[in-house]
Amino acid sequence: MATRRVAAARPGMSFDVKRDSAGDEFGFASDLENGFVGTAALGVPEIAIALTVVVLGKAGFNQLKSRLFGSLKETLLPDQVSRLRYHAGLFLLLIPILFGWLSPYLYESASDLMEH
DSSP: OOOEEESSSSSSOOOEEOOOOOOOOHHHHHHHHHHHHHHHHHHHHHHHHHHHHHHHHHHHHHHHHHHHHHHHHHHOOOSSOOHHHHHHHHHHHHHHHHHHHHHHHHHHHHHHHHHO
């Protein structure tokens, strides 16, 4: 089992990560990563929004939100879009759908072609 030193987010902090021959991580690093991902995905943004509403009040929060996102909303969500932007968006939407739908069939066809 190999050990290597990994630097943490703050300078001067580091910890050892143990790896087995397959390269899997055990111990503090994976627990720390799982904790960060879990807290980020399961509630930290919602808790931060709730605390902002508590501190600023509902009117203050709505004013802050309108200042931060008002210009973005006008830029990113116009009432009308050009034909090129519409077709580009439609194309970007349909590529992963078609790829996901056709990939099993393409895989079967490619494996048949490789045999002959």
